[in-house]
Amino acid sequence: xxxxxxxxxxxTRWGCAQASTSLTAxxxxxxxxxxxxxxxxxxxxxxxxxxxVLLPLPLxxxxxxxxxxxxxxxLLATALKLVAGVFWVLVAMLLLSMGRQLxxxxxxxxxxxxxxxxxxxxxxxxxxxxxxxxxxxxFLFPLGQATLQFLQALILxxxxxxxxxxxxxxxxxxxxPQVSFSGRSLLQGLLFGALFALLPLWVRQVAAGQCLDFxxxxxxxxxxxxxxxxxxxxxxxxxxxGLASILGLLPSLPGWLAIxxxxxxxxxxxxxxxxxxxxxxxxxxxxxxxQFLRFGALGGVLGSLSIGGLAQVLGLTRSLPxxxxxxxxxxxxxxxxxxxxxxxTNPE
Numbered sequence: 362x363x364x365x366x367x368x369x370x371x372x373t374r375w376g377c378a379q380a381s382t383s384l385t386a387x388x389x390x391x392x393x394x395x396x397x398x399x400x401x402x403x404x405x406x407x408x409x410x411x412x413x414v415l416l417p418l419p420l421x422x423x424x425x426x427x428x429x430x431x432x433x434x435x436l437l438a439t440a441l442k443l444v445a446g447v448f449w450v451l452v453a454m455l456l457l458s459m460g461r462q463l464x465x466x467x468x469x470x471x472x473x474x475x476x477x478x479x480x481x482x483x484x485x486x487x488x489x490x491x492x493x494x495x496x497x498x499x500f501l502f503p504l505g506q507a508t509l510q511f512l513q514a515l516i517l518x519x520x521x522x523x524x525x526x527x528x529x530x531x532x533x534x535x536x537x538p539q540v541s542f543s544g545r546s547l548l549q550g551l552l553f554g555a556l557f558a559l560l561p562l563w564v565r566q567v568a569a570g571q572c573l574d575f576x577x578x579x580x581x582x583x584x585x586x587x588x589x590x591x592x593x594x595x596x597x598x599x600x601x602x603g604l605a606s607i608l609g610l611l612p613s614l615p616g617w618l619a620i621x622x623x624x625x626x627x628x629x630x631x632x633x634x635x636x637x638x639x640x641x642x643x644x645x646x647x648x649x650x651x652q653f654l655r656f657g658a659l660g661g662v663l664g665s666l667s668i669g670g671l672a673q674v675l676g677l678t679r680s681l682p683x684x685x686x687x688x689x690x691x692x693x694x695x696x697x698x699x700x701x702x703x704x705x706t707n708p709e
Contacts (some may be wrong), residue, residue, distance in 0.1 A: 368478045374520040375472060379490030381429075381517035385457055386410060387498035387561075387579055389436055391572045391604070393450050394561040400677060403445060404558040404669025407661065409455040413462040414658040425464025433515050440507035452636075464528075468521070471528035492583040499576015501630035532540040536591035540652040541642065543708065545695070549637055549653075550660025552691060553630065555668035555684055558609075558702065567612065567677050568619060578623045582666070585627020589635070592628065600633035601692025607684040612678070630653035637695070 393406055435453040438444045472483060501509045564570040564578065607626050611619055634653070641649040672680040
């Protein structure tokens with residue numbers, strides 16, 4: 362019984378930290394889309410979130426935790442109009458991502474070493490925390506707008522605070538794992554980076570939606586990614602064709618139907634990720650995921666900037682069909698260039 366309670370409490374604390382991050386990112390994205398209608402500037406936000414993943418940053422739990430607090434205080438000051446402008450929102454998001462990158466791995470290792478919980482349990486906390494954060498982003502905005510969102514994100518950082526000092530003592534310098542280049546992972550990251558880079562702006566301007574709609578869309582997408590674990594494998598081209606079809610339909614769907622469309626979007630996106638990782642060349646599953654995440658992040662940076670520049674020139678409504686075409690072409694390319702899965706991965 363004590364072990365079950367310990368596992369539950371550890372997973373909850375870890376999940377709260379993940380919820381804080383996803384809530385902050387979603388709330389900042391919505392805030393930025395209200396401050397500027399420029400697609401290129403809005404696309405800069407996800408670039409700053411992904412950029413620290415590509416940098417050889419040291420492991421520093423206390424510094425990382427402090428940067429996350431500083432980020433939220435800056436965003437709170439922006440929401441209260443104590444500081445003005447787009448610049449501080451972007452600076453805050455870079456600080457948030459750097460803080461997360463500095464502290465995530467040592468904290469994760471601390472929980473796994475000090476408490477009797479498997480990694481799968483911690484992963485569940487991550488997924489549920491991200492979903493909860495996205496839901497809170499939509500739910501809290503009508504009640505107190507950005508101020509309440511960022512205050513809640515600060516509160517969600519508190520449960521993990523007692524662990525920071527303990528994890529800091531255990532922090533050790535760890536070399537970044539060497540992974541071989543993966544052009545296919547980069548392409549996958551480019552597509553999904555482009556897909557989500559302008560989502561807040563698209564919901565606000567094209568769909569005439571509210572922050573609640575934006576938060577619910579992200580929540581439903583996260584639920585879809587979890588549901589994928591109970592579905593069978595499909596040919597590698599199928600998720601991309603399905604994603605393109607949904608992207609083609611979304612602009613014409615009314616309100617709640619458009620939000621519901623993010624459920625199959627999440628299912629297909631997760632299926633595409635696992636199918637690609639199964640076919641990468643790393644020796645172990647961990648190596649293949651490292652390869653996928655590293656070059657997927659690089660692709661996400663390129664995809665965000667590309668769709669931002671494209672939408673800046675052509676407009677939001679014209680850029681979405683081009684993205685759908687890119688998904689179709691990628692699915693066809695993968696179906697001809699990738700072998701059958703030599704490393705069947707269990708998504709659970």
